[in-house]
Amino acid sequence: MTVFNVHVTIENKPGISDPEGDTILNDLVLKGTHKTVSKIKTAKMLKFTIKEKDKKSAQSKIKEICDELRIYNPMVSKVTYTVISE
Amino acid sequence: MKVGVVVFPGSNCDRDMFHVLTDVFHLDAQYYWHEKGLPKNIDAVILPGGFSYGDRLRAGVIAAHSPIIKDVQKMAEKGIPILGVCNGFQILVESGLLPGVLLKNESLNFMCEWTNLIVENNKTPFTNQFKLNEKIPIPIANGEGRYYVDNDTMKKLKKNNQIVFRYSEIVNGSSDRIAGVCNEDGNVVGMMPHPERAVESEINPIDNKPSSLIFESLLTNMGATK
Numbered sequence: 001m002t003v004f005n006v007h008v009t010i011e012n013k014p015g016i017s018d019p020e021g022d023t024i025l026n027d028l029v030l031k032g033t034h035k036t037v038s039k040i041k042t043a044k045m046l047k048f049t050i051k052e053k054d055k056k057s058a059q060s061k062i063k064e065i066c067d068e069l070r071i072y073n074p075m076v077s078k079v080t081y082t083v084i085s086e
Numbered sequence: 087m088k089v090g091v092v093v094f095p096g097s098n099c100d101r102d103m104f105h106v107l108t109d110v111f112h113l114d115a116q117y118y119w120h121e122k123g124l125p126k127n128i129d130a131v132i133l134p135g136g137f138s139y140g141d142r143l144r145a146g147v148i149a150a151h152s153p154i155i156k157d158v159q160k161m162a163e164k165g166i167p168i169l170g171v172c173n174g175f176q177i178l179v180e181s182g183l184l185p186g187v188l189l190k191n192e193s194l195n196f197m198c199e200w201t202n203l204i205v206e207n208n209k210t211p212f213t214n215q216f217k218l219n220e221k222i223p224i225p226i227a228n229g230e231g232r233y234y235v236d237n238d239t240m241k242k243l244k245k246n247n248q249i250v251f252r253y254s255e256i257v258n259g260s261s262d263r264i265a266g267v268c269n270e271d272g273n274v275v276g277m278m279p280h281p282e283r284a285v286e287s288e289i290n291p292i293d294n295k296p297s298s299l300i301f302e303s304l305l306t307n308m309g310a311t312k
Binding site: 019020023024027028031032 | 139140143147151
């Protein structure tokens with residue numbers, strides 16, 4: 001068994017509004033000198049540390065946990081899994 | 087004596103503060119919208135509580151980039167008394183006028199309750215009428231009120247006597263039970279509790295006198311020229 005770090009990023013699906021991202025863009029970034037930025041999306045990241053036999057099973061186990069425990073809301077959330085180290 | 091109350095989108099204690107300044111302490115208070123500047127002849131500035139920009143990103147960080155903050159910084163350098171209450175305190179730390187940061191309360195709850203403060207520094211323009219260690223019954227109302235500084239900054243705060251108020255007991259997990267701090271010069275003070283909600287006996291079930299001394303201190307500091 002090896003220790004893996006798996007990053008789970010949860011963000012709103014395209015089409016679901018993200019008022020916090022819009023505020024950071026419109027009222028902070030675009031009010032400064034950074035006019036080339038066109039979009040900011042906020043997301044929540046959970047960093048899991050898990051012992052599994054390989055990278056693939058680490059990712060699938062975390063996915064199973066997130067699905068089972070409804071770590072994200074499948075109706076509105078898009079979720080991505082990144083295995084960072086082994 | 088002219089006192090400016092700065093209004094940001096989402097401020098919601100600005101009117102309470104204005105009422106206390108004008109109706110209770112008979113000061114010449116004016117609202118100043120965050121997109122505009124402050125006049126040069128102002129004697130004190132107050133950043134009231136609320137939820138500027140809906141607390142998006144972090145409480146106070148977007149308001150800290152408002153145009154008016156440049157003027158607040160200039161006034162701070164000139165030694166003009168500046169008080170930030172609750173969200174106003176969060177804005178002062180996010181703009182670099184005060185050290186530290188305000189994190190989510192340890193309980194993760196929005197806390198709305200009466201607490202007791204202990205006066206730790208009675209040399210600021212907002213505390214000069216207190217005795218050291220005097221107790222102030224006062225309400226808090228915040229979700230991100232846990233004051234945090236790293237060890238090096240904590241040493242500086244203690245060395246420079248920048249801790250202005252402590253909670254008498256553990257309230258939200260703040261470093262060293264800190265509830266309010268000042269800058270090195272002592273003219274910029276930030277505090278999480280709400281003195282404007284505690285100076286009138288009608289809305290203070292415990293004792294409204296101690297909180298009143300925060301405003302009496304300001305009057306004394308300015309030579310009470312109303």
